[in-house]
Amino acid sequence: MLDFSAFQGPNAGYIVDLYERYRQDPASVDVETQAFFENWSEQSPVKSAEADQSAHVVESLRVEGPACSTVGVGRVTAAARLARFIRQRGHLAANVDPLGIQPPQDPGLELGSHGLETGDLEILPASVVGGPLAAESQNALEAIGKLRRVYSGSIGYEDEHIQIAEERYWLRDAAESGRFFQNIDNAARIDLLERLSEVETFERYLHRTFLGAKRFSIEGTDMLLPILDEIIHNAAVSGTREVVMGMAHRGRLNVLAHVLGKPYSRILREFEDAERNQEASVSGKGSYGWTGDVKYHLGGRRAYKESGVAEMPLTLIPNPSHLEFVNPVAEGHARAAQERRNLRGAPAQDENASLPILIHGDAAFPGQGIVPETLNLSRLPGYRTGGTIHIIVNNQIGFTTTSGDARSTLYASDLAKGFEIPIVHINADDPEACIAAARMAHAYREKFRKDFLIDLIGYRRYGHNEGDEPRYTQPRMYELIDQHPTVREIWAKTLEKQGVVTRDQADALVKGVQDALQAARLAPREAKDDEGPVILRQARPPAPETGVAEERLTEYNAELLKRPARFSPNMKLEEILERRRVALTKPASIEWAHAEALAFASILADGIPVRLVGQDSERGTFGQRNLVLHDVKTGGRFVPLQSISPARASFAVYNSPLSENAALGFEYGYSVHATDTLVLWEAQFGDFANSAQVIIDQFLVAGAAKWRQYPSLVLLLPHAYEGQGPEHSSARPERFLQLAANDNLRIVNCTTPAQYFHVLRRQAALLQTDPRPLIVFTPKGLLRHPKARSSVSELSAPSFQPVIDDATAREKADQITRLILCTGHVYVDLMGSEEFKNASRVAVGRVEQLYPFPDEELRAVIAGYPNLQDIVWLQEEPCNMGAWMFIAPRIRELVGWQGEFIYSGRPEAASTAEGSLMRHLAEQKRIIHNALTATPDLPAKKPEATGSNGNGKGADPVATSSVSDRKLKPTHAG
Numbered sequence: 001m002l003d004f005s006a007f008q009g010p011n012a013g014y015i016v017d018l019y020e021r022y023r024q025d026p027a028s029v030d031v032e033t034q035a036f037f038e039n040w041s042e043q044s045p046v047k048s049a050e051a052d053q054s055a056h057v058v059e060s061l062r063v064e065g066p067a068c069s070t071v072g073v074g075r076v077t078a079a080a081r082l083a084r085f086i087r088q089r090g091h092l093a094a095n096v097d098p099l100g101i102q103p104p105q106d107p108g109l110e111l112g113s114h115g116l117e118t119g120d121l122e123i124l125p126a127s128v129v130g131g132p133l134a135a136e137s138q139n140a141l142e143a144i145g146k147l148r149r150v151y152s153g154s155i156g157y158e159d160e161h162i163q164i165a166e167e168r169y170w171l172r173d174a175a176e177s178g179r180f181f182q183n184i185d186n187a188a189r190i191d192l193l194e195r196l197s198e199v200e201t202f203e204r205y206l207h208r209t210f211l212g213a214k215r216f217s218i219e220g221t222d223m224l225l226p227i228l229d230e231i232i233h234n235a236a237v238s239g240t241r242e243v244v245m246g247m248a249h250r251g252r253l254n255v256l257a258h259v260l261g262k263p264y265s266r267i268l269r270e271f272e273d274a275e276r277n278q279e280a281s282v283s284g285k286g287s288y289g290w291t292g293d294v295k296y297h298l299g300g301r302r303a304y305k306e307s308g309v310a311e312m313p314l315t316l317i318p319n320p321s322h323l324e325f326v327n328p329v330a331e332g333h334a335r336a337a338q339e340r341r342n343l344r345g346a347p348a349q350d351e352n353a354s355l356p357i358l359i360h361g362d363a364a365f366p367g368q369g370i371v372p373e374t375l376n377l378s379r380l381p382g383y384r385t386g387g388t389i390h391i392i393v394n395n396q397i398g399f400t401t402t403s404g405d406a407r408s409t410l411y412a413s414d415l416a417k418g419f420e421i422p423i424v425h426i427n428a429d430d431p432e433a434c435i436a437a438a439r440m441a442h443a444y445r446e447k448f449r450k451d452f453l454i455d456l457i458g459y460r461r462y463g464h465n466e467g468d469e470p471r472y473t474q475p476r477m478y479e480l481i482d483q484h485p486t487v488r489e490i491w492a493k494t495l496e497k498q499g500v501v502t503r504d505q506a507d508a509l510v511k512g513v514q515d516a517l518q519a520a521r522l523a524p525r526e527a528k529d530d531e532g533p534v535i536l537r538q539a540r541p542p543a544p545e546t547g548v549a550e551e552r553l554t555e556y557n558a559e560l561l562k563r564p565a566r567f568s569p570n571m572k573l574e575e576i577l578e579r580r581r582v583a584l585t586k587p588a589s590i591e592w593a594h595a596e597a598l599a600f601a602s603i604l605a606d607g608i609p610v611r612l613v614g615q616d617s618e619r620g621t622f623g624q625r626n627l628v629l630h631d632v633k634t635g636g637r638f639v640p641l642q643s644i645s646p647a648r649a650s651f652a653v654y655n656s657p658l659s660e661n662a663a664l665g666f667e668y669g670y671s672v673h674a675t676d677t678l679v680l681w682e683a684q685f686g687d688f689a690n691s692a693q694v695i696i697d698q699f700l701v702a703g704a705a706k707w708r709q710y711p712s713l714v715l716l717l718p719h720a721y722e723g724q725g726p727e728h729s730s731a732r733p734e735r736f737l738q739l740a741a742n743d744n745l746r747i748v749n750c751t752t753p754a755q756y757f758h759v760l761r762r763q764a765a766l767l768q769t770d771p772r773p774l775i776v777f778t779p780k781g782l783l784r785h786p787k788a789r790s791s792v793s794e795l796s797a798p799s800f801q802p803v804i805d806d807a808t809a810r811e812k813a814d815q816i817t818r819l820i821l822c823t824g825h826v827y828v829d830l831m832g833s834e835e836f837k838n839a840s841r842v843a844v845g846r847v848e849q850l851y852p853f854p855d856e857e858l859r860a861v862i863a864g865y866p867n868l869q870d871i872v873w874l875q876e877e878p879c880n881m882g883a884w885m886f887i888a889p890r891i892r893e894l895v896g897w898q899g900e901f902i903y904s905g906r907p908e909a910a911s912t913a914e915g916s917l918m919r920h921l922a923e924q925k926r927i928i929h930n931a932l933t934a935t936p937d938l939p940a941k942k943p944e945a946t947g948s949n950g951n952g953k954g955a956d957p958v959a960t961s962s963v964s965d966r967k968l969k970p971t972h973a974g
Contacts, residue, residue: 078114079121079128079140083147085109087172088160090151091425096457097396098220098429098487099480103410109152132177150176154430155437158413158423167448171422174443180436186500192226192431193495194509196488198258199225201513206253207466209521210271214465216296218251221393221458222487223426223434224359225251228259230438231389235355236309238446242337243304245316246330247359248323249296250393252316255359260300260316264520270295272521293318293706317669318707320698323364327374328662329699330356332669334385341609341677344647346639351386351449359391362412362455363398370694373662375419378451382613382654383666387445390416390453394428395460400473413455421451428458429487459484541770546761547796548602550584554792556601557584559644567638569629577626584792592783593624595753595790597641599760603678604647608764611652611674613667614682614716618655621684621718624783627653656681660691664715668699671711675771678764679713686717686731686777687912693735700773701739710771714763719749719777720825721876721913723920729913730877733850736775737886740851747851749777749824754794755801755848762800779825787828802847802854805861809843816843816865820904820931821858821891822874823847823883830874830928839932850883853890862895870900874931876924878909904931 021028022037029037085108092106107113111121124140126133129147137143151157159171174180199222206215218224232243247255256262299318305311317333319326337354339347358374365371377383392413398406409415413423422444424437434456441452459481463470471478492506561581563569569577583589590598600610615621618628629638641651656663664681671679683689689696703709717731736747746763750756756776763774782788809816820842822830827846830836836844845861847854862868871891875882884903892901904927914920 075116075120075124076128078116079124079144080130082109082111082114082116082144083129085114086144086147086151087157090148091156091158093148093152094156094425094427095152095154096156096425096427096455098427098458099396099477099484101396132173147176150178154427154433156425158411158417158425161417162420162422164420167422167444167450170447171444174440178436180439180443181432184432184435188435189495189498189500192435193488193491193501193506195226195229195258196222196431196491197506197509198513199254200486200488201510202254202257202264202517205514205517206271207462209268212467213271214294214296214467215253216249216251216465217460217462218254218393219461219486220395220481221251221428221456221460223428223431223458224391224393224456225254225258226431227391227434227438227454227456228255228357230435231355231357231442232259232304232312232314233306234439234442236304236306236312238352238442239310240312240352240355241310242313242315242334242354243357244330244334244337244354245314245357245359246319246326247316248319248326248361248364249321250361250395251359252296252298255316256298256300259302260314261302262300264517265523267295268517268521269525291702291705293320297321297706299707318703318709320694320706322694322698323361324368324370324374325661325665325694325698327358327360327370328377328665329669329672329695330358331374331377331383331385331388332666332671333673334388334669335383335666336670336673336677338385339650339674341650341674342607342648343650344604344644345642345650347609347611347650347652351384354385355445356385356388357391358388359393361398362392362394362396362403363401363406365392365412366407366409366415367398370661370665372415372418373657373659374665375416375421375451376657376659377662377666378419380654380657382652382656386449388451389441389445390421390451392453392455394455394457396457397460397470397474397477399464400468400470402474411455413453416451416453419451421453423453423455425455425457428456429490431487431491458487461486541766543799544762544765546758546765546799548598548761550792550796552602552605553598553795554584556598556605556644556646557581559646560597560601560640562640562643563629564638567629567636568631568633569638570632573626573629587791588786588789590753590790590792590795591624592753592756592779592788593620593626595757595795596625596760597627598795599757600641600651601644601646603761603764604641604644604649604651606764607648608767609649609651609674609677610641610680610764611667611670611677612680612682613652613654613656613663614680615656615658615663615684615688617682618653621682622780622783660688661695664689664692665695665699668695668703668711668713671713672703672709675710675712676767678760678767679711680716681713682716682778683718683731685728685780686719687727687729689715689717689731696736697739701736701744704744705742711773712763712767712771714760714774714776716776716778718780720780720782721920721924722781722825723914723917724780725915726911726913730881731777732881732912733777733877733883734881734885737850737883740886743852744772745775745851746772746849747775747777748849750848751782751804751824751827751846752788752790752794754790754797755804757790757795758797758800777824782825782828785828787832800848801857802849803857803861804846804848805864806843806845810864813843813865814867815841817841817867817869818843818872818932819862819865819868819870820844820872820874821847821887822931823850824876826874826876826924826927829924830931833925833928833932835929835932842932847883847887850886853887855890855894858891859894868899870902871895872902872904872931872934874927875905876927877912878906879903880908881912902934904928904934 018029018033019037022034026034089106089108092103093109111117118141121141121144122139126137126139126143128140129143133146134143137146157175159168162168199218203217203219235243253267257264257267297318297320299316302314303311304314317326317330334354334356338349338351341347378388394412396403416423426434426437437454441454444452461481495501496503557580561577580594583594603610619626627639627641639653660683667679667681700713703711719731721729736745740747748759750759759776818841823846827844830844843865873884873887875884882905884905906923906927914923
């Protein structure tokens with residue numbers, strides 16, 4: 001037998017045509033071709049499935065004789081092209097919609113589009129189709145029929161967007177071999193019926209018992225639960241140590257009950273106790289900040305155990321109504337579960353340690369930007385989790401919006417194609433197809449460590465939340481749904497026909513679930529069913545000592561400056577870093593990034609891991625950090641903090657993608673799981689945190705009150721008014737202060753590197769005993785400012801100072817009549833002004849910690865000046881922004897005297913800052929002048945503005961806008 005394996009695709013048809021002509025008349029081909037065929041002998045073995053297909057086609061045509069050879073290259077090519085079209089586009093004809101609504105079909109799937117007729121395929125061998133199906137078929141017609149049943153059956157496969165050939169071949173072999181449909185025996189079929197009975201009966205019981213109550217039913221896509229069962233089982237068998245799930249609210253109650261094992265009694269109590277809980281909330285008795293959340297937002301955790309498999313935790317992450325925002329949170333949680341952080345160097349990652357599963361909505365998946373942001377994380381070094389299994393619970397409708405109004409793509413899943421994620425569309429009414437897809441998804445993830453997406457296409461039996469009427473907006477769809485049997489009913493009848501179960505046995509399964517639910521509802525309430533309020537903090541714990549001995553700091557400093565042999569850093573950068581070698585021996589020579597590096601080194605030496613991630617965080621947005629060095633000759637990287645000998649824990653630093661929402665959500669999830677780790681997220685500019693407001697509002701500041709989640713995530717937000725315009729000035733401190741309550745946050749605005757050093761060490765020290773998120777308004781212009789440097793003695797001082805008094809003024813305290821309070825960068829501007837140097841009766845206090853409000857420390861500062869006449873709050877931000885609205889009532893309550901309280905800052909504004917450096921400087925000069933000279937009866941005169949209005953008829957109207965400084969008289973405390 002001749003070996004044709006060197007010829008593939010259409011080439012195989014061409015060579016067989018030449019060969020047949022040569023056999024009939026050697027003179028009909030050129031001399032070189034004659035010589036080739038005369039000397040043709042056994043060649044190398046088949047090298048690929050495609051080459052093997054070509055060889056079988058050619059050899060089959062040869063041995064069939066002249067009748068078959070008349071088909072020629074054109075028919076071979078057409079048949080091969082048809083097979084390719086079916087593999088690539090067969091999903092367009094797939095029966096994946098239980099309601100029978102088909103998408104537009106591709107004419108390329110028809111014989112006529114390829115110039116073929118049935119008779120052509122009958123005389124072609126099955127090998128023209130290739131793959132596992134060819135070996136089981138008599139001819140190409142039979143093989144094409146089988147191929148259609150695979151690719152246009154209850155599963156539609158999409159893999160042509162996968163660029164790596166090995167993955168495509170694996171996916172196609174998996175589909176065509178049918179191996180994931182095997183081993184679904186009768187026992188497994190009965191188990192599946194039992195699970196579907198639990199899912200459906202649970203939903204129906206809730207519907208009848210609590211009519212009109214929101215529950216976001218899974219009915220119509222019930223197979224989600226068996227799919228999860230199958231994935232979780234396979235994960236446990238493969239040695240996965242944790243499964244982390246994120247989902248929106250549809251189906252959450254059912255997942256909590258049947259996957260996470262939340263008792264029926266607890267869920268039913270949550271329905272029954274809604275009014276009682278409301279009354280308790282209104283009464284305010286013992287709430288202490290605990291609010292809880294609605295039942296379909298809650299998470300859960302369960303220890304999964306089956307015979308012969310090690311116990312494996314299952315975690316369902318709580319999620320607010322912002323549907324897809326849980327996605328990066330779950331990914332961060334899973335990444336934290338995969339890493340070991342107890343050794344020096346980078347964390348060691350085992351991608352099999354956890355499996356993330358994300359359950360999406362069909363309207364939310366293409367509609368919410370957090371989805372592509374999260375998908376983009378999937379293969380980035382700082383974020384990858386070894387593959388996520390995505391499941392779209394596809395109701396074919398979003399609230400009342402149909403797909404034509406909700407997305408610009410054919411499928412809800414099309415977004416995933418850009419990230420080369422394999423996609424299978426499944427009919428939610430075909431249980432065996434759903435189980436096969438679940439097995440395929442897990443097997444692909446195990447082999448390639450990449451994401452996989454299951455588009456579970458079903459329907460929604462009731463309205464969006466069981467309280468609205470879907471027939472107002474989708475009458476024809478719901479006419480079909482009303483007449484459509486449930487998947488449990490379909491599956492029960494299938495098993496009855498197969499003789500696997502009887503009708504009575506199927507009905508008994510339903511009754512068993514009904515009885516269990518009724519018993520749970522009537523059972524006496526147990527104490528553990530009542531989750532009492534959580535007390536966030538009854539008393540503020542003492543501040544930990546965070547100072548580090550000078551000799552230890554000197555040791556860390558020397559370690560940070562070591563380089564590997566023959567490592568060649570950028571010489572200009574090396575000169576900058578070398579200045580740090582002597583900085584500890586000189587007064588006021590430690591800059592911000594230097595203090596940060598020393599803080600990280602000391603924290604690692606204490607055995608606490610550190611993870612720093614953000615936009616350009618390796619170098620630092622302002623070129624200040626340089627934690628990762630690059631060899632100018634080889635391009636190699638070196639991270640000193642991963643090599644220092646005193647370290648007893650891992651250090652990780654990554655540049656994030658240009659994302660805030662997903663990036664911050666990921667770090668939140670990581671921090672929730674890795675409670676032993678100092679996790680920091682840095683924005684390129686503090687203003688950019690605006691893009692992550694949902695993560696901040698719904699997770700970071702409220703997670704403890706809603707879900708008992710206690711992250712210690714640190715947000716580093718560059719903030720200061722330096723004339724860079726509205727989007728490069730403010731990190732919006734007013735927003736964080738508005739969100740601060742029940743000691744849920746720590747918010748600081750430090751003025752010295754030493755203070756930053758201490759606040760990082762304090763956060764690390766409190767990880768286990770008093771976890772809270774920390775918001776740090778970091779500087780820009782002060783990073784290297786000579787007036788904002790520290791000495792080593794300040795790093796060795798005992799601890800962070802929430803309020804810093806004016807040491808110079810304290811020496812003449814009885815002469816001080818005005819106390820200016822401020823926070824952050826404006827302090828340096830104030831101290832550098834000529835006016836301040838001549839203000840002999842003024843003291844300046846720095847409020848370094850804005851929340852928890854340092855009332856005791858501030859009271860002590862105020863009490864130290866017995867002859868005060870007034871207090872001024874100085875800030876850079878407009879009056880309706882910054883700390884003024886937050887701090888004014890607290891200071892008025894704090895001081896029990898009849899002096900004056902004056903505001904000095906920018907007037908109220910819609911935008912955060914001026915877009916002109918000239919205007920910025922004029923305003924900065926004005927607010928400092930007012931802080932020093934404003935009187936209670938007459939606000940200080942504003943400095944004359946410079947410039948014109950463009951017409952040569954006067955000063956700039958913006959610069960001269962007249963807004964009186966606020967003057968408020970404090971009331972007596974108490």
